[in-house]
Amino acid sequence: MARRAIPKSEETRRRILAAALKVFGERGFEAATMREIAAEAGVAVGAAYYYFDAKDALVMAFYEQAQEEMAPALDAILKRSKTLEQRLHGIIGQKLEYFAPNRTLVSALTGHIDPAHPLSPFSRATAPIRDRDLGFFERAVAESQLRLPATILPFLPRLLWLYQMGLVLFWVYDRSPKQERTEMLFEKTLKMMLAAIKLAGLAPIKPLLKPLLKPAGELLRAIYDEAAC
Amino acid sequence: MARRAIPKSEETRRRILAAALKVFGERGFEAATMREIAAEAGVAVGAAYYYFDAKDALVMAFYEQAQEEMAPALDAILKRSKTLEQRLHGIIGQKLEYFAPNRTLVSALTGHIDPAHPLSPFSRATAPIRDRDLGFFERAVAESQLRLPATILPFLPRLLWLYQMGLVLFWVYDRSPKQERTEMLFEKTLKMMLAAIKLAGLAPIKPLLKPLLKPAGELLRAIYDEAAC
DNA sequence: GTCTATATGGAGATAGAC
């Protein structure tokens, strides 16, 4: 009887999560009801609450699962890319691709910007996920050997992470066919980011850039020193 | 009997709105209930619904009232300012100051980024308010006589409006004492904005800036041409 | 037209039987 197969409870949990993702995807997070989700999973409402403390917890579970499932692909992208451009393009592209089938559901996360809301990407509750994600951007920067002022370089990973969040936010609400506006935004802003980084690297020999870079450095120091993200 | 005094109904309407603002401010938009609001106003729930179609409508009314009340001050700021810096500092500063007593309530507006949600600052329903607000930034730009590439100048008012929205968003969730982090963000990014505008004006003689400005111009054209905001 | 009292229906959540 000491079998090591997946316990039945785990199977039920999975079924409920899968049903939730389906219903969220079809009707959106707000409109979806726990009754529907339970019905879709073939269990009673109480059972859903047995496995997930609240409706929010279902979204959290999705978020964690996504992180887990994407990690190997992100790692591979970092390993095979040669430039920062390739790395960023790869990482962010992979995210959008992975999230594509659950776009409506992702909006349940991005829908809360308030860091006090548990589901917010800036909340305490999502800190472990965020930190792990940040790690990929740290690697992308570290392995790219950039020339940048010391006032800016240490903050670059977090800036890039924030840039990614902005893109995802735009993408979530982008109703253009095939989200082509997001693609345009991604393509152009990525070029701009890299051009800006290159320019910033010239700071020592181009005093012209000082009025832009000095306040930037001061801001980053002040804002990020006491903040979580 | 043809008195022109404020009709009693208008007075009731005001009382309900005032009560709503108070309750929203104390408990947040979501947590506040129509029952509480009605009680606070000393009327029955039905009365609140007689004047306001729904809970959302109360927030809308606040938004409209704010727009209306701020207009003269914004106009005065534009008239007495000499530079773009003064104008932006004045306009945005005035907004934050006006909103300060209702910070929690403003989060009911900024809390919805989804342009499909009526209360979103990017929605159709808020378009009239947005357009009018945009007008102030158009004036700020027009009256400042800036030298900028033709690929960018026409979009500057909308960029500045978006910049303002970003600041307000940060401010709403800024829990630092006296929102000093927002102040820092405002001060530094304003400097950066102006430095960037100055730099962009040098584009014809500084080919160095081309890799940054070219994609920027292309992006603005593509994104804004078909969008509402 | 203005408002009160009361009803409706649906949500998330739970106590306690199996």
Place this chain on the structure above:
DNA sequence: GTCTATCTCCATATAGAC
């Protein structure tokens, strides 16, 4: 562990008094 029956609370709708 699983699920039924039930609770509580909400936004909103309505009937009809003034």
